Structure formats: C-alpha cells, structure tokens
Amino acid sequence: MPNHTGRARHLRLVLDSSTDREAEAQAREMLPVRPAALAQLILRVNLEDVRSSVWRQVKVRSDLLLPELHANVQSMMGWSETARYEFAMDAAGRSWAYRPRASHQHSDGDAVQPADHVRIDSLFVAAGDVVRYNHSGTWSTTIELISVDPDIDDLRPVCVDGAGAGSEPGDVTELLGVANSRLRASPLPRSIEVESAAASPAIARLFRHTRTAPTPRLLELLPRCELTIESSVDLLVAQRAxxxxxxxxxxxxxxLRLTDAGHIPSLVVDSVREELLREGARNLGLVHVERGILEPTRIGAQLADDPVALWHHCAARLPLGRREIEKDVGTLFLVALAASASARQREAMVAETMDGLQHGLQGWGTDQLDALRIQQIAQPTVAFLDLIGAHGPLYYVSGGDGGSPSWSRRFARDALRT
Known part of the structure; x- marks a missing residue:
C-alpha cells in the first residue's frame, strides 16, 4: 500500500532463487563470474587446416567485449573485417555459441547467445581454455588462453609472437611489425554502451535483454555513473553507510531468541525496522534462524565489525530479485542513484528502457505500467536501498533532488561494477 510519497509501505526483500525459470535461463548463458581486477590476457590465435603453421600471439585487455576481440583479430591477421562472426566453446558436454546481436536468431535456442556485451574473460577463464572462432563461414581458427598478465600499464593490444603466412621462417621481427602496425592503424574508440557493458556485468546483462531497443536516456546517464572508477570506500564512509x-x-x-510467533522481541527497539533488517540480512546471507534463535552466519559474524567488507558484500549482491526482470529494473534504479539523477530523469529513463524489456514482463500487468508499478517490479533492490538509507527523503517525489547521502552514489556504482 503506497503512502503520500508514492512509496510502498511494506518493504519486501527477495532472495535470489536458483529454481526460478528465468534465473535458470540466465545461467544457461554460460557466463562465468569475471575476475575482479582488470588484467591482460595472452591469447594464441591459430589458423587451422593449413599446410604450414600459422599463428599469432596477442596481448589484450581482459575487459574487451567479443566484438572488440573480433575486430582486433581481423586487424592483426590482415583479414577483411566482416559483420558476421561467431565464437563457440564446449562446456558441460554441450556447445555454446555467441553471435552478433543483429544476426542472432531466437530460433537458434539457448545454446546461441548475443555476443555484443560479453566480456572475453567470461570465456577465457583459465590457461588452456580454447574458443573456436568463425569469421568466414568455416571453423578454421581457434583462440587459446596462454596466460594472464596482471600488468596493465599499457592496455593497447599488441602482437607479441607468431609464425607463418607471408613471413620467412625465423623472421619474427618483421611479422610483429606488420601485425602491430595493423593494430595501431585501426583504433577502436569505445562507445558509452561498450565501455559501460565492459565495466558492469549488470549493465551488460541489461543491454543483452533490451536487445535492439533504443535507450538514449540510459546512455545519457551512464557517463555520470563513472563506472570505470575503482572502488575506494574508506572506513568512515562505510561506517555511515x-x-x-x-x-x-x-x-x-x-x-537472539525469537518470540513464539517467530518475531524479534519488541524490547530490541523499533520492531518494524528490526524485522526489515532481519529479512534484508537473511537475504544477504548474514543471518539465519536455527531452532527459534536468530543467529549470524559465519560470514555475518565476520562482517559484523568490518563495515568496509560489509559494504563490498552488500554491493556484490545487488541487484536483488528472483526474476531477471526484477534484477534488470533494479539495475536501472542503481544507475539513477549512481548518476545522481532527479526523480523525473529516473522515471523517464526507466520507462523508456523498459520498452525493450517487455519480453520479461509477463504477469506484471503491463497495460498500466506506471511509475509505481515499475517501482514494485524493482522492489527487491529498492527496498534494500531504502533500508540502509541510500535514498533521500524526497527520492520518490518527481522532479526534485532526493537529498540522498553523499555515499549512496559510490555504493550504487560499486554495486553496478561487481
């Protein structure tokens, strides 16, 4: 039931469920968790089915998206770049493929996913990982992860070794000079969409789900989120948040022994707030109930006196929700908070972006998808942000400054980046 601010009185935090159909569909995308830190990957590109050995070894940044890797390989090898390509890998006894969004067909099934917003380090995880690369209609090239280099002083792609195809045996210097001149001749400036998707798994998932729908208001806010900035939360900020x-x-x-009805004793102070905190802490894996006693989990006990670690733990769990649409709309509210958007800007951005998320809205009454209904979809994330005080007192009033605390923008950015 909403109050006069349009805000729901009952804050509901929902625990992610691996049994949810949409969550299972997302898991089938076979995207492992990306490394927390940016690094460089040493990849070996092998041309198969040729008489002589033809290969190049290239060093690229780990947050490249698959379309960027495609362009780099094309440039380095001296091939004519084509809009159609495919990356494929085998896992769990099945084959998985990634194609450009424009050529992706829903009829291909779950084994074929859009490639546009997939980071390469979600496919190349450990040394020896091999991905098949098709750019000419036949599977003639493989790309193997040789090693990971933590040195990120220079993130420009560079060819570091190779053999074959036009070079004399042993003449590696000339081969590298040609390959690197091609790489330097075709700089790849990153668009806001690419840069944001590379920095934020949540944004990447959002773009995959919006598919080809235009999102100009979202793209306008993303630079203000400063997603390329690493987290630098200090103790005082974390203590407040x-x-x-x-x-x-x-x-x-x-x-803490609960009442016979399973509630926190009223002597513990504000019972409503305490029950909401209990639900939020439970959904974050910080507490559980054992034989009528509310107890901290092992991680909860560790984080009780470590606000910085608790900050990172909470940020890593957002956005919340059982269904992908809840997480996607929760992501939009995190974007608005990280960008310090006004309520009017937030509502316009969310409404526009949700036009591209209609595929996930079955059962939500889309005929009356007003601001309050949208907020209800995002409620798992919005409720938690309300709970910790990240939203100011005027957050739900259209057009005004919500007066959010200074740390809220940083917290939302960390949630998007994790």
Whole structure:
C-alpha cells in the first residue's frame, strides 16, 4: 500500500532463487563470474587446416567485449573485417555459441547467445581454455588462453609472437611489425554502451535483454555513473553507510531468541525496522534462524565489525530479485542513484528502457505500467536501498533532488561494477 510519497509501505526483500525459470535461463548463458581486477590476457590465435603453421600471439585487455576481440583479430591477421562472426566453446558436454546481436536468431535456442556485451574473460577463464572462432563461414581458427598478465600499464593490444603466412621462417621481427602496425592503424574508440557493458556485468546483462531497443536516456546517464572508477570506500564512509546493518548484526550477537510467533522481541527497539533488517540480512546471507534463535552466519559474524567488507558484500549482491526482470529494473534504479539523477530523469529513463524489456514482463500487468508499478517490479533492490538509507527523503517525489547521502552514489556504482 503506497503512502503520500508514492512509496510502498511494506518493504519486501527477495532472495535470489536458483529454481526460478528465468534465473535458470540466465545461467544457461554460460557466463562465468569475471575476475575482479582488470588484467591482460595472452591469447594464441591459430589458423587451422593449413599446410604450414600459422599463428599469432596477442596481448589484450581482459575487459574487451567479443566484438572488440573480433575486430582486433581481423586487424592483426590482415583479414577483411566482416559483420558476421561467431565464437563457440564446449562446456558441460554441450556447445555454446555467441553471435552478433543483429544476426542472432531466437530460433537458434539457448545454446546461441548475443555476443555484443560479453566480456572475453567470461570465456577465457583459465590457461588452456580454447574458443573456436568463425569469421568466414568455416571453423578454421581457434583462440587459446596462454596466460594472464596482471600488468596493465599499457592496455593497447599488441602482437607479441607468431609464425607463418607471408613471413620467412625465423623472421619474427618483421611479422610483429606488420601485425602491430595493423593494430595501431585501426583504433577502436569505445562507445558509452561498450565501455559501460565492459565495466558492469549488470549493465551488460541489461543491454543483452533490451536487445535492439533504443535507450538514449540510459546512455545519457551512464557517463555520470563513472563506472570505470575503482572502488575506494574508506572506513568512515562505510561506517555511515552500513551503520544500520552493523548495528543489527551486533544486536543479534551470538544469537537472539525469537518470540513464539517467530518475531524479534519488541524490547530490541523499533520492531518494524528490526524485522526489515532481519529479512534484508537473511537475504544477504548474514543471518539465519536455527531452532527459534536468530543467529549470524559465519560470514555475518565476520562482517559484523568490518563495515568496509560489509559494504563490498552488500554491493556484490545487488541487484536483488528472483526474476531477471526484477534484477534488470533494479539495475536501472542503481544507475539513477549512481548518476545522481532527479526523480523525473529516473522515471523517464526507466520507462523508456523498459520498452525493450517487455519480453520479461509477463504477469506484471503491463497495460498500466506506471511509475509505481515499475517501482514494485524493482522492489527487491529498492527496498534494500531504502533500508540502509541510500535514498533521500524526497527520492520518490518527481522532479526534485532526493537529498540522498553523499555515499549512496559510490555504493550504487560499486554495486553496478561487481
């Protein structure tokens, strides 16, 4: 039930469920969790089915998207870049392929996914990983991860070794000079969409789900999120932001006996707030109930006195939701918070972007998809942000400054980046 601000009185935090159909569909995209830190990948590009050995070894940044890797390989090898390409890999006894969004067909099934917003380090995870690369209609090229280099002083792609195709045996210097001149001759400036998708798994997932729908208002806000900035939260900021959660965990202590009805005793102070904190802490894996006693989990006990680690733990769990549409719309609210968008800007951006998310809205009453209904879809994430005080008192009032605390923008950015 909404109050006069349009805000839902009941804050509902929902735990992610691996049994949810849409969550299972997302898991089938076979995108492993990306490394937390940017690095460089040493990849070996092998031309197969040729008489003499033809290969190039290239060093590229780990946050490249598959279309960028395609363009780099084409340039380095001296091939004519084509709009059609495919990357494929085998995992769990099945084959998985990634194609450009423009050529991706829904009839291909779950084994074929859009490539446009997939980071290469979600395919190349460990040394020895091999991906098949098709750019000419036949599977004639493989790309293998040789090693990971943590040195990121120079993130420009560079060919570091190779053999064959036009060079004399042993004349590696000339081969590298030609390959690197081609790479330098075709710089690849990153668009806002590409840069944001590379920096944020949540944004990448959002773009995959919007497919070809235009999202100009979202693209306008993304630069203000500063997603390329690494987290630099300090102790004082984390203490302010996590004060409600840390206070709750400390009150729980080693265990808190619940009432016969399963509630927190009223003597613990604000019972409504405490119950919401309990639900939020449970959904974040910080507490659980054992034989009528509310107890911290192992991670909850560790984080009770470490607000910086608690900050990162919470940010890593957002956006919340059982269904992909809940996570996607939650991502939009995180974008608005990270960009310090006004309520009017937020509502316009969310409404526009949701036009491209209609495929996930079955059962949500899309005929009356107003601002309040949209907020209800994003409620798992919005409720948590409300709970920790990230939203200011005027956050839901159209057109005004929500007066959010100074740390909220940084927290939203970290949630998007994790």
């Amino acid at each position: 996590m004060s409600k959660l840390t206070g709750f965990l400390q009150r729980v202590g080693r265990g």
